């Protein structure tokens with residue numbers, strides 16, 4: 001039985017729920033050894049158990065991506081324990097929506113620290129090894145909020161526009177190498193992301209907006225990522241935008 005990602009080592013941040021969890025499971029089923037990172041250690045251990053029960057290889061690396069030293073350790077531990085690193089999925093993110101007038105400074109800071117600085121730090125740590133081996137893939141999770149900014153998404157959209165800019169710049173910087181960069185921009189996906197919206201009015205408005213559409217399943221995004229990862233080396237899927245069919 002051969003799988004398309006046999007022999008590859010992947011690291012998925014934000015793997016304790018939602019899209020990250022689905023990506024980890026999908027890549028493991030496709031043969032990759034998968035390191036799973038997030039803050040909630042118990043969730044990661046459960047995920048590792050599930051992957052191993054299904055015959056895969058997984059490693060929990062509890063990490064807060066806002067801590068630069070922890071990010072360094074996350075990459076080092078993955079390399080040491082799983083024998084390398086080929087695929088980095090920068091997926092950890094928070095969406096603490098509020099109108100600017102009511103936005104808490106701490107929430108704006110947290111979105112920047114997780115969604116943007118955490119992604120930059122992990123990329124910076126992983127890159128030298130990928131360039132040395134002249135192969136590998138960095139997948140950065142953006143959002144449709146990284147393409148259009150709407151009311152109450154100012155801080156969140158700023159981080160996702162930032163993810164796009166950082167990714168596109170990196171892609172050009174390393175275009176002479178065989179390391180690939182992909183940006184994935186999901187529309188509405190059924191996850192825990194909206195549970196943490198601090199502003200009650202915004203939370204209700206978001207719920208109303210998504211009321212009459214069937215959201216994507218996290219697996220739908222994982223399948224898109226698997227597609228990008230399994231293309232022949234000459235093919236770089238630069239960007240994937242994946243929305244529910246009825247989302248505007």
Ligand code: NDP
Nearest residue numbers: 014016017018019038039040064065093143189191192193
């Ligand atoms: P979830 O809330 O289900 O997952 C978010 C993940 O990020 C969790 O595993 C969480 O783990 C992790 N995370 C949060 N803060 C940190 C931190 N400081 N350090 C490490 N990990 C952290 O939401 P989704 O699965 O939906 O979100 C995944 C990505 O997809 C995000 O980047 C989000 O912006 C993006 N996205 C989601 C969309 C949707 O509709 N759901 C649409 C467009 C983009 P823990 O709390 O254990 O640390």
